[in-house]
Every structure is written in structure tokens, then in C-alpha cells.
Amino acid sequence: xxxxxxxxxxxxxxxxxxxxxxxxxxxxxxxxxxxxxxxxxxxxxxxxxxxxxxxxxxxxxxxxxxxxxxxxxxxxxxxxxxxxxxxxxxxxxxxxxxxxxxxxxxxxxxx
Amino acid sequence: xxxxxxxxxxxxxxxxxxxxxxxxxxxxxxxxxxxxxxxxxxxxxxxxxxxxxxxxxxxxxxxxxxxxxxxxxxxxxxxxxxxxxxxxxxxxxxxxxxxxxxxxxxxxxxxxxxxxxxx
Numbered sequence: 001x002x003x004x005x006x007x008x009x010x011x012x013x014x015x016x017x018x019x020x021x022x023x024x025x026x027x028x029x030x031x032x033x034x035x036x037x038x039x040x041x042x043x044x045x046x047x048x049x050x051x052x053x054x055x056x057x058x059x060x061x062x063x064x065x066x067x068x069x070x071x072x073x074x075x076x077x078x079x080x081x082x083x084x085x086x087x088x089x090x091x092x093x094x095x096x097x098x099x100x101x102x103x104x105x106x107x108x109x110x111x
Numbered sequence: 112x113x114x115x116x117x118x119x120x121x122x123x124x125x126x127x128x129x130x131x132x133x134x135x136x137x138x139x140x141x142x143x144x145x146x147x148x149x150x151x152x153x154x155x156x157x158x159x160x161x162x163x164x165x166x167x168x169x170x171x172x173x174x175x176x177x178x179x180x181x182x183x184x185x186x187x188x189x190x191x192x193x194x195x196x197x198x199x200x201x202x203x204x205x206x207x208x209x210x211x212x213x214x215x216x217x218x219x220x221x222x223x224x225x226x227x228x229x230x
Binding site for chain 1: 145154157204208217218224226
């Protein structure tokens with residue numbers, strides 16, 4: 001049974017700070033990794049996908065993947081109050097159809 | 112990113128009635144669609160996976176006769192909650208995965224969700 005673990009939080013950071021969100025997964029055949037953001041009462045929206053070890057940057061967001069250590073993280077630079085949401089980590093095995101989601105980390109950016 | 116629509120966005124119905132929710136991929140073909148349910152302050156729970164033209168695969172504990180799924184085309188899947196009861200009240204979210212191969216088709220896009228309230 002695949003497990004995807006996230007610290008449920010809440011994680012609070014001041015506006016302008018770097019928010020660091022972490023996710024670990026239980027097996028080594030996971031090949032595709034995703035970060036979704038979910039605002040309260042809304043459905044998840046894709047922020048980033050990452051497939052290779054290392055960093056991937058997109059604007060204020062940086063995803064980091066370390067397959068040997070089985071973790072993937074998301075850094076949010078210059079955090080804004082509008083970044084306050086629940087961030088979901090998701091993984092997929094090669095050839096598999098569905099994603100396995102973590103329970104999400106609730107982030108609050110304090111103005 | 113790709114667009115997935117859901118209709119209706121919100122529905123209130125009486126206990127015992129059936130409710131149909133539509134999920135459409137608007138700008139891509141989706142061989143696989145997923146249906147999730149989310150209760151307040153809880154994570155997404157996968158209900159079933161549907162592939163175009165075949166029967167859906169339901170997760171353990173999800174009643175296939177109660178939650179009817181039809182994936183009749185590459186752009187449309189429907190979820191029908193039959194004989195709905197108050198405990199079925201939840202946020203139902205569909206998700207679609209693009210067809211084809213390659214990392215670009217590896218991504219799941221979510222619809223905006225349907226909030227069901229059963230009185």
C-alpha cells in the first residue's frame with residue numbers, strides 16, 4: 001500500500017517569507033510527482049509536476065525531488081496571503097492510472 | 112493548463128432522489144477519468160476510476176450500485192448518486208487524465224467540483 005505523508009500543519013509564515021512544504025512517499029517505483037493547491041471549498045489546482053531528481057522552478061514556486069530519500073518538497077518564495085491554502089502532494093507509479101494523495105498541509109501566510 | 116468542467120456546481124435534493132453529475136474535458140481527450148469525494152476538512156478520497164468505453168473500477172467500500180459511473184466518450188463522464196441520503200452530502204470532484212503517452216499526458220486536471228446537499 002503506497003503511503004504519501006505530509007505534515008498536516010497548520011504551517012504559518014509571515015508575508016514575504018519562504019514557505020517550505022514537505023512530502024515523503026513509501027515506495028521506490030513512484031515516478032511522477034505533483035503539487036496541488038486547494039483553497040477552502042474549491043477543487044485542487046495543479047501547481048507543479050516534477051519527474052527528475054533536483055529542483056524545478058516556476059515563478060515563486062520551486063519543487064525539489066530526491067528519489068533516493070523518497071521525498072519531494074515545495075518552496076514558496078515571497079509568500080503572499082493569497083498563498084494561504086491546503087497543499088496536496090501526489091505521486092504516481094510508472095504505468096499506473098491513479099494518483100496517491102497525501103492528506104495535505106494547511107498553509108497560512110500572515111500579513 | 113487543461114480545462115475540466117463539472118455540472119452542476121451545486122445541487123440540493125431530497126432524500127431518495129437521484130442526482131447526476133457531469134464531468135467534461137473541454138480541450139483534451141481523456142481516456143481516464145476519476146471521481147473523488149471530499150468531506151469537510153478531510154482529504155480527497157478516490158471513489159472510482161473510469162476508462163472510456165469500459166466499466167469503472169471502484170475503490171474498496173464504494174458501492175457501485177449506488178454510485179453509477181458512465182464514461183461514454185473521451186470527453187464526458189457522469190456520476191449518478193442513486194437514492195441519495197443525507198450521508199451522501201459531500202463535495203464531489205472529477206479529474207481527467209489526458210490520452211496518449213509522455214509526461215505531458217501524465218497530469219490529472221480537476222474539475223471545479225459539485226457540492227451535493229441531501230435534505
